[in-house]
Amino acid sequence: xxxxxxxxxxxxxxxxxxxxxxxxxxxxxxxxxxxxxxxxxxxxxxxxxxxxxxxxxxxxxxxxxxxxxxxxxxxxxxxxxxxxxxxxxxxxxxxxxxxxxxxxxxxxxxxxxxxxxxxxxxxxxxxxxxxxxxxxxxxxxxxxxxxxxxxxxxxxxxxxxxxxxxxxxxxxxxxxxxxxxxxxxxxxxxxxxxxxxxxxxxxxxxxxxxxxxxxxxxxxxxxxxxxxxxxxxxxxxxxxxxxxxxxxxxxxxxxxxxxxxxxxxxxxxxxxxxxxxxxxxxxxxxxxxxxxxxxxxxxxxxxxxxxxxxx
Numbered sequence: 001x002x003x004x005x006x007x008x009x010x011x012x013x014x015x016x017x018x019x020x021x022x023x024x025x026x027x028x029x030x031x032x033x034x035x036x037x038x039x040x041x042x043x044x045x046x047x048x049x050x051x052x053x054x055x056x057x058x059x060x061x062x063x064x065x066x067x068x069x070x071x072x073x074x075x076x077x078x079x080x081x082x083x084x085x086x087x088x089x090x091x092x093x094x095x096x097x098x099x100x101x102x103x104x105x106x107x108x109x110x111x112x113x114x115x116x117x118x119x120x121x122x123x124x125x126x127x128x129x130x131x132x133x134x135x136x137x138x139x140x141x142x143x144x145x146x147x148x149x150x151x152x153x154x155x156x157x158x159x160x161x162x163x164x165x166x167x168x169x170x171x172x173x174x175x176x177x178x179x180x181x182x183x184x185x186x187x188x189x190x191x192x193x194x195x196x197x198x199x200x201x202x203x204x205x206x207x208x209x210x211x212x213x214x215x216x217x218x219x220x221x222x223x224x225x226x227x228x229x230x231x232x233x234x235x236x237x238x239x240x241x242x243x244x245x246x247x248x249x250x251x252x253x254x255x256x257x258x259x260x261x262x263x264x265x266x267x268x269x270x271x272x273x274x275x276x277x278x279x280x281x282x283x284x285x286x287x288x289x290x291x292x293x294x295x296x297x298x299x300x301x302x303x304x305x306x307x308x309x310x311x
Contacts, residue, residue: 014048015077017041018056022074023146025064048073088286100288105133105143106153107207109232109249110275113169114153117300121292128288136230137205144278150289152278155249156207165276166293168301172270173211174263176236176253177245187265191221194266198226198244200235208232211273212247219268236261247271 020030031038049056056070106114111134118130144152157165175194183189202209226244229235232252239246240260
């Protein structure tokens with residue numbers, strides 16, 4: 001991007017808006033992401049188009065289709081922000097890690113325990129800001145593909161060649177039922193008996209569902225599925241209400257609402273899985289990210305194990 005052109009554009013905000021519209025392919029969704037009104041987004045895009053002097057995108061129905069000039073402009077804008085990120089890293093090193101931003105996105109089940117790692121880390125480095133994003137598995141994969149964050153937390157690691165996955169915590173999956181359930185006081189419950197119960201399960205794509213289905217397939221077991229629910233909390237409250245039983249991460253009980261629930265004593269349980277901290281291999285770690293990774297692999301890991309009473 002020429003210095004004359006950049007001088008005409010005059011604001012990083014316009015570039016940020018352009019990139020967000022490009023990623024979201026919608027002015028409405030971009031305005032929601034940026035917490036701006038749609039007219040503001042449209043006005044800033046118009047100013048940018050006027051500065052460039054050529055159309056950057058076309059409106060085709062409800063879809064935004066970028067022109068060749070628009071594609072090149074987005075690439076140039078991303079290069080600008082990437083260079084600014086590198087500058088932030090360099091300045092953070094000069095400041096001795098007194099400031100900086102850690103960006104981490106996690107799948108919904110891990111929201112129960114990741115804050116318990118971030119809390120002590122931020123207390124040690126009070127000048128650090130944290131951008132903490134929670135979403136379903138597909139949303140976090142999308143952020144991974146766009147390289148939006150320093151780290152991503154999954155229990156079922158996406159199949160991507162350019163990532164590094166570091167396992168840092170056990171993720172036992174347990175069967176739960178309401179406290180007054182007929183199986184609540186039973187021991188060594190056969191899998192077949194458990195599978196006959198009305199089951200509440202997570203949605204397709206959920207790491208919990210993936211691990212559960214893989215385990216049950218290895219034992220030739222098919223669940224009696226009653227409902228599919230896209231929330232651990234909704235599943236727990238549905239189980240409390242007597243709508244069925246479920247298999248969830250034990251961490252949802254350790255840190256979340258568990259009143260009125262019991263863990264069932266089932267043969268071959270818990271289902272063993274792990275939590276992974278995922279990063280893009282080709283993306284340079286910031287000083288803040290390096291420090292957090294070291295913390296998680298040492299003190300943070302031990303803290304979580306003690307909090308969760310894991311062997």
